[in-house]
Amino acid sequence: MPSFVSRYPLLAGVASLLLTTPTLAQKAPQTDSLNIRRIYDEALLRGQSYENLRHLTGQIGGRLAGSPQAQQAVDWSKVTMEKLGLDRVYLQEVIVPHWVRGAKEKGQIKAAKGKGVDVPVCALGGSVGTNGKLRAQVVEVQSLDELAAMPEEKVKGKFVFFNRPMNPTYIETGKAYGEAGDQRRAGASAAAKRGAVGALVRSLSLAHDDFPHTGTMRYEDNVAKVPAAALSTNGADRLSQLLKADKNLTFELEMACQTLPDVKSYNVIGEIKGSKYPDEIITVGGHLDSWDMGQGAHDDGTGCVQSMEVLRLLKATGLKPERTVRAVMFMNEENGNRGGIKYAELAKAANEKHLAAMESDGGGFTPRGFALETTNPETVTRMQQWRSLFVPYGSGEFVVGHGGTDIGPLKDQAKVLIGYDCDSQRYFDIHHTAADTFDKVNRRELELGGASMAALVYLLSKYGL
Known part of the structure; x- marks a missing residue:
C-alpha cells in the first residue's frame, strides 16, 4: 500500500514546507496567491494552448528548419500572436541549415x-x-x-x-x-x-x-x-x-538525404511592455522547428503554444507585467540552434537587460516545477521562497538544473535561465519519431503547464531578482 506521502504528495509537500520554512507563507502576499489562482482558472476554463497546438500540428505538421512547413509555422505564429493584441509582434531574421530526408x-x-x-x-x-x-x-x-x-x-x-x-x-x-x-x-x-x-x-x-x-x-x-x-x-x-x-x-x-544551401528563416517574437521597468526583459519561449517524421507535438509544439499562452494569460487576467515579457518562437533548435544564438547576439548588441529567460522544451506533460541555471546561489534561494505558491498546483519543485538549448546563449546576459520541468517518463518514447503527434498530448496537462509558466513570469515581473 502506498505511504501517506506518496498518496497525498501535495499535502505532504505543504506540510514539509511549513515545518522547514514556517515564514514562507507569510512572505508571499495574499494578493499573489489570489492572482495565481486567477491565472490557473483562466487557463483551465478558457486556455487556448490545446487548440493552437491542434492547428500547428494538424494543419502544418513537422517543421524542419528550412522547409516550407517551417515558414508556414512562422507565418501562423506571427498572426496568432497579433490576434492577442500585444504591444509588439515581429520577426527576427535567422539563416538556417537546410537538410532534407x-x-x-x-x-x-x-x-x-x-x-x-x-x-x-x-x-x-x-x-x-x-x-x-x-x-x-x-x-x-x-x-x-x-x-x-x-x-x-x-x-x-x-x-x-x-x-x-x-x-x-x-x-x-x-x-x-x-x-x-x-x-x-x-x-x-x-x-x-x-x-x-x-x-x-x-x-x-x-x-x-x-x-x-x-x-x-x-x-x-x-x-x-x-x-x-x-x-x-x-x-x-x-x-x-x-x-x-x-x-x-x-x-x-x-x-x-542531402544537405542543401542555407536559407532564410525567422524567430517570431511577441511582447508586452513592462509598466514600470520596460528595459528589464523576461523571455519565455519554445522552438518552432521540429523534426520532419511526426507532427512535432511534444517537441516542441507544446513549448511554443505554452509560451504564447503566457502572454494571453497575463492579458486575460489583467495582470499588467511590471517588466517587459517576450514570447519567442525560436527557429532551428533541432539541428543548429541558430535561432537561439541569433536572439542572444542581437540582445547583446542592443544592450538589452535580460532579467530571466524561461524555456519549455520537455514536452507538454504534467507540470513538476522549474530547473534554475545561474551562477548566483542567492537567486536560487530567492526563487525557492515562491515554492509555496506553486505546491497546490503540483509544480512546486525549484531545483538547480539546465535551462534549455534555445536560451543557453543568454547565459552571460540573463540573471537566471529557467527550464520548465514536467513529468519526463514518457517523453523519450516518442521524442524525434513519427509517433510525436497531437493525440499524445493531454489538454489538461498542457494548460496546467502554461499556467505554471505564466505564474512564475508574473512573480518575476513583479518582484524581479
Missing part, C-alpha cells in the same frame, strides 16, 4: 542463408545519403571508447553498430538521454576514422518498439563523411541477436 529510408539484415530481415531505420539529421544501396558487414560496439580500442582491420569496410541503450535506472530520463547521446552525435565520424563505411545507432529511447528516433549528428572537419542511421530499439535488438549467431551477416542501407 528524401525518400523513406530502407534497412535490411542479410544473412548468408535465409530471407532478409527488414529493420525500421531513419537517417540521422545532417547525415549524407548512401548514393544507392550500401551493403557491408557489421561490427557491434557499446561505446566510442570500445570502438577506438579496436584494431582497424576489425572495423574497416564495415558498418559500426552502436548499441548502448539508455540507462533505465535513472529516474530523470533526460540524464539517460544525454549520457547515451554521444554515439548518435559523434558516432559517424568516430566510425569513419577507423575506416568504416557507415554508422548504425540504437535509437535513444527506453521503449521497445519499431519507431526509429532521428536527431542531429555532426561530422568532424577533415574526416570522411559516412552515412549515419538510427535503428528502432526492436530492430537493434534483432540485429544484435542475429550477429551473435552469424558474425558474417551484412546490413543493407538505402538513404536519399
Whole structure:
C-alpha cells in the first residue's frame, strides 16, 4: 500500500514546507496567491494552448528548419500572436541549415542463408545519403571508447553498430538521454576514422518498439563523411541477436538525404511592455522547428503554444507585467540552434537587460516545477521562497538544473535561465519519431503547464531578482 506521502504528495509537500520554512507563507502576499489562482482558472476554463497546438500540428505538421512547413509555422505564429493584441509582434531574421530526408529510408539484415530481415531505420539529421544501396558487414560496439580500442582491420569496410541503450535506472530520463547521446552525435565520424563505411545507432529511447528516433549528428572537419542511421530499439535488438549467431551477416542501407544551401528563416517574437521597468526583459519561449517524421507535438509544439499562452494569460487576467515579457518562437533548435544564438547576439548588441529567460522544451506533460541555471546561489534561494505558491498546483519543485538549448546563449546576459520541468517518463518514447503527434498530448496537462509558466513570469515581473 502506498505511504501517506506518496498518496497525498501535495499535502505532504505543504506540510514539509511549513515545518522547514514556517515564514514562507507569510512572505508571499495574499494578493499573489489570489492572482495565481486567477491565472490557473483562466487557463483551465478558457486556455487556448490545446487548440493552437491542434492547428500547428494538424494543419502544418513537422517543421524542419528550412522547409516550407517551417515558414508556414512562422507565418501562423506571427498572426496568432497579433490576434492577442500585444504591444509588439515581429520577426527576427535567422539563416538556417537546410537538410532534407528524401525518400523513406530502407534497412535490411542479410544473412548468408535465409530471407532478409527488414529493420525500421531513419537517417540521422545532417547525415549524407548512401548514393544507392550500401551493403557491408557489421561490427557491434557499446561505446566510442570500445570502438577506438579496436584494431582497424576489425572495423574497416564495415558498418559500426552502436548499441548502448539508455540507462533505465535513472529516474530523470533526460540524464539517460544525454549520457547515451554521444554515439548518435559523434558516432559517424568516430566510425569513419577507423575506416568504416557507415554508422548504425540504437535509437535513444527506453521503449521497445519499431519507431526509429532521428536527431542531429555532426561530422568532424577533415574526416570522411559516412552515412549515419538510427535503428528502432526492436530492430537493434534483432540485429544484435542475429550477429551473435552469424558474425558474417551484412546490413543493407538505402538513404536519399542531402544537405542543401542555407536559407532564410525567422524567430517570431511577441511582447508586452513592462509598466514600470520596460528595459528589464523576461523571455519565455519554445522552438518552432521540429523534426520532419511526426507532427512535432511534444517537441516542441507544446513549448511554443505554452509560451504564447503566457502572454494571453497575463492579458486575460489583467495582470499588467511590471517588466517587459517576450514570447519567442525560436527557429532551428533541432539541428543548429541558430535561432537561439541569433536572439542572444542581437540582445547583446542592443544592450538589452535580460532579467530571466524561461524555456519549455520537455514536452507538454504534467507540470513538476522549474530547473534554475545561474551562477548566483542567492537567486536560487530567492526563487525557492515562491515554492509555496506553486505546491497546490503540483509544480512546486525549484531545483538547480539546465535551462534549455534555445536560451543557453543568454547565459552571460540573463540573471537566471529557467527550464520548465514536467513529468519526463514518457517523453523519450516518442521524442524525434513519427509517433510525436497531437493525440499524445493531454489538454489538461498542457494548460496546467502554461499556467505554471505564466505564474512564475508574473512573480518575476513583479518582484524581479
